[in-house]
Amino acid sequence: MCRQASTILGPILLVCSVTSDILRPNGPRTCLAESGCLQGRYFTSPNGTQYEAYLGVPYARPPVGELRFKNPQPVEPWTGNYNATFERAKCVQKNDLEPNASVEGSEDCLYMNVYKPQLSKNPDKPLAVLVYIHGGGYFAGSASQGEFGPDRFMDTGEVIVVVMQYRLGVFGFLSTGDEFASGNFGLKDQNAVLRWVQKNIAQFGGDPTLVTLFGQSAGGSSVQMHMMSPLSKGLFSRAVIMSGSALGFWHRPVENPLKMAQEQAAAVGIDSPSAMSSEELVQALRQVDALELGRSIDKLKFWHIYPLVFWRPVVEKYVDSATFISEDPRTLWANGAYHQIPWRIGYVPNEGAFASLSLITNKTLIDDLNKHADSYIPRMFGCKEDEKSRRMLRQRFFPDGTDEQWITEKNFKQLQDLFSEAFITFPITLSVKQHISKGTEKRTPFDIYYFSFKGNHSYSKYFAQTDLDFGVCHSDDLSYLYRAKALFKDFKPNSPELAMATKLVDYYVQFAYNGVTNDACSGDCVVQEFTKSGDPDKPVKIQINKAFDEEMFAFWREIYNM
Known part of the structure; x- marks a missing residue:
């Protein structure tokens, strides 16, 4: 069965899926520490390297119904084989960076793709793990293999790659500033992936003590947030921030999240939201159709698509064991209050x-x-x-x-x-x-x-x-x-582009094992x-x-x- 899906930047790719009752018996199979087994499939890179792919792996329960605007909940264990041979839907989003953007995706989207080389370069040692957070301004993006194909990393035979999805926009970042919607759900989804990796990556031959968290754009800003979050301490040992920062003006914590939640309610036609309690407001928003809720972002802009990043992280005022961050990240970073691990930061000439x-x-x-x-x-x-x-x-x-x-x-x-x-x-x-x-x-x-x-x-x-x-x-x-x-045709053999790809991938792989060698x-x-x-x-x-x-x-x- 085939379906259409679009990448973060819009082009359509054809994703051919295998239904849950038709599993490839010759595909790779890995059993998890606290659940059932994953039945994956093999892919071959342009260089001829075969690797294992476990697509659409669930790391949290679908955040639908009463779980909308709640912290991620553990997946219910299953018995037998889970069909990890096809990708699942992206999270609900309206990507305003696309022309004529429309709302797409599903609330049932908390899945990741896990890739492992079939033949390890060092078979007697566990592999370093690279966990990637996609960008998209906290309002768009996915784990699509069509955009984030791991082939070049797999060619090295040295690393496992995990690419995640997380809740976006209002679904990932609405907050009432109290226990009824604490906020930062998208960041907590990312944290749930890191916890999943710690529990399960050894089953894939990975080393849970050598986890590099890296991301680009808002994904890079997310990495910096995890460096400051007590909830993420000890879950990764290296960090790479690509073309992003949690210190940017667009990332400033929301000063009055309840007011923003009330504005959101008004945008979807909820009567007198300012007169509601936080609990009533959240319950009312849970009744709104997901696509309608995603589409309503247009009513919260002052011009064109601006502010570009309307929904973003908050400083959580309701503090419990699941709190992601309870202090302003700008203050934390300035004071050096972040995890003391090797890190790398990078950018390009035309970031804008x-x-x-x-x-x-x-x-x-x-x-x-x-x-x-x-x-x-x-x-x-x-x-x-x-x-x-x-x-x-x-x-x-x-x-x-x-x-x-x-x-x-x-x-x-x-x-x-x-x-x-x-x-x-x-x-x-x-x-x-x-x-x-x-x-x-x-x-x-x-x-x-x-x-x-x-x-x-x-x-x-x-x-x-x-x-x-x-x-x-x-x-x-x-x-x-x-x-x-x-998005792009493969680089030609012996081309400068392929030479650069080889060098850049090696730059990341070496960091995953050795950290920073020269300050x-x-x-x-x-x-x-x-x-x-x-x-x-x-x-x-x-x-x-x-x-x-x-x-x-x-x-x-x-x-x-x-």
Whole structure:
């Protein structure tokens, strides 16, 4: 049986599933520690490496009915074989980064994909484990094998890869600020995956003491949150933050989650939500159809798709044994109150592409943004709507614009830099600078990478719906780690792209086993840049550069009054 499913960026892939009563008898089978067994299937990478795939593995009960807006609950054990030969539905979402986005997915979505090389490079030793959290601004994404194919990791024969799904948007992050909806359900879903790995990964030949948690964009921000959460302590031993940060303006904890929950209720037509108790409000929202609830995000925006990240993590006021985080993550990170494990952080040149390209390729949107620039632009980037913010933003990004027209044909590409700095590069720099302020004796080793390799594939094709060249964009490094067969053609043999993929995958595998071998700031702070070499015999290289743009950092510290 075949069904259609879409990736985070929109293209349709065909997923052929095997029904639960028709299992392949020659497929791999692994029995779990506290449940039944998983019946998987084999795949073969383009290099001819065969690997085991366990698709659609449940790690929590479906969060439907009375379990909507509740912490993840353990899966009920089963007997016999569970059909892990096909992927399950993505979580309910409306991906506003897609043109003409519609609501899709299911509430029954708490599943993951587990991949293991059939032949281990070191058969006498357990394998390191890489647990991946997808991005998507906490409102979109999935574990789709078409986007996150593990083939290159499997080719190494050295690691197990786990790719998870977690609740998104209102389903993952609504909170009333009390015990009736504590919030952070999406992050707690991720935590449930880490707990599942600790209990079960040894059954797959994995080492529970060598778990690397890594993620990109909001997935990277999630990794940083897990580094600060007492609930996740001891569940992973390495961390990689890719193109994201929990210190960004878009990640600021919601100040009044109950008010947001009331606004959400009003958006779906619930009468007088402000007059309801928290318990009544949550119960009323549980009765709303899931797709209607997901679609209502449109009524909570002030312009176009902004604020881009409406539902996000909160500081939990109701504290119990399942609390994910009860203090402001900005304070925790600044004080060094996070798990002391080796970590890595990385970014690319055009981080803002995920949102800027859909604007700069749409004249109607640019014209409308210009009409309201004084109000919209500061608000879009978490700045005060005052004269100082307007002046600073104008001078740095649109100096040749006018009061009536900030954005012109000559400077419209500056929107890319504005998105890049505000959303990604400033909070990454802040994360690093606050870490190194502790001094070498009080901090764990870490390193920084910068991915500037320009290959034939770019996610800009999906962000902008055009083949124009916008440089190395947000998410482009993912196409070298994962085989994204639903999005891009495979790299050609002996190509520079394949050489870079091999180098980048090895960079991650070595980190999974050895952690950080050279602290990025033991002397002057440096970044390892993955780039082209200009040498046809050795087409890729890693070079060392200065890590920080101090002018950029000073600008955003001033505008945010930090």
